[in-house]
Amino acid sequence: MDKTDLTPTYLPSGDRAVLVQFAPKIDAAINRYIHSLCSKIDDNPFKGLIEYQPSYSCLIVHYDPMLLTYNEVTAYLEKIISITGSDEELSSSVVEIPVCYGGDHGPDLPFVAAHLGRSEEDVVACHTGENCLVCFLGFTPGFPLSQAPEKLAGVPRLETPRTKVPAGSVGVVGNQTGVYPISSPGGWRLIGRTPLKLYDPGRDEPFLVKPGDYIRFKAISAEEYAAISAG
Numbered sequence: 001m002d003k004t005d006l007t008p009t010y011l012p013s014g015d016r017a018v019l020v021q022f023a024p025k026i027d028a029a030i031n032r033y034i035h036s037l038c039s040k041i042d043d044n045p046f047k048g049l050i051e052y053q054p055s056y057s058c059l060i061v062h063y064d065p066m067l068l069t070y071n072e073v074t075a076y077l078e079k080i081i082s083i084t085g086s087d088e089e090l091s092s093s094v095v096e097i098p099v100c101y102g103g104d105h106g107p108d109l110p111f112v113a114a115h116l117g118r119s120e121e122d123v124v125a126c127h128t129g130e131n132c133l134v135c136f137l138g139f140t141p142g143f144p145l146s147q148a149p150e151k152l153a154g155v156p157r158l159e160t161p162r163t164k165v166p167a168g169s170v171g172v173v174g175n176q177t178g179v180y181p182i183s184s185p186g187g188w189r190l191i192g193r194t195p196l197k198l199y200d201p202g203r204d205e206p207f208l209v210k211p212g213d214y215i216r217f218k219a220i221s222a223e224e225y226a227a228i229s230a231g
Helices: 027-042 069-081 109-116 120-127 220-231
Strands: 010-012 017-021 049-054 060-061 094-102 134-138 143-149 162-166 170-173 176-179 184-186 189-193 214-219
Touching: 010 069, 017 069, 027 049, 027 060, 027 069, 027 134, 049 134, 060 069, 094 120, 094 170, 094 220, 109 120, 109 189, 120 189
Parallel strands: 094 214
Antiparallel strands: 010 017, 017 060, 049 060, 094 189, 134 143, 134 214, 143 176, 162 184, 170 176, 170 189
16 A cells, blocks of 8 residues: 555535545555544544544544534544554454355356356355455445455446345445345345344344454355244
8 A cells, every 4th residue: 555545635525524535445454544543533532523434435524513613623633643553453353244145145146257257156265265344334224345355356237226135135346345234226246145134223233243344254055044044
């Protein structure tokens, strides 16, 4: 990662938020740095802070304009950035997510394999072969967006999005991978499905994973999928 990737640009987002933009690309190192900034904000809160939201390469900080000005918030963020290292260690969890690949659960697996010039088995092996950093949650509640393994990069979206993607569907697109936590429309290529609930508002902690965690996908059989779903 080039050091200039971490040079911030500040932009107003309406009259009550500051957008901090770093190099506009999907890069795990940039995203880990953004999570380090979030940790520093947690440790050094300021009066008037409402919330912050990280994404792949930027951070938006919402504030109360009755208590703070835009310049005061950017000055605060400059101070936070000055005390944040690019190699700081962050506590994170590795969440294993079982996935039944192919068939009805992953109808686009044959396309993805053909597009990448790989076998379906190789695609599964690549997808389960490394931990995927959860860069942020987006699109729908609890949707973990991660950088896909490098060998799976370059998969195009569907030309016409599906009007209904089943909850638990695991997809890839571009250099991203993620899991649909609820049934929703979507245009990603579906390669499998997990029986786990990534979002359950009835749980004490509604989200199974959080930004900064890692996901480790694990291949399971259709019989194992059915057993976990029933249990």
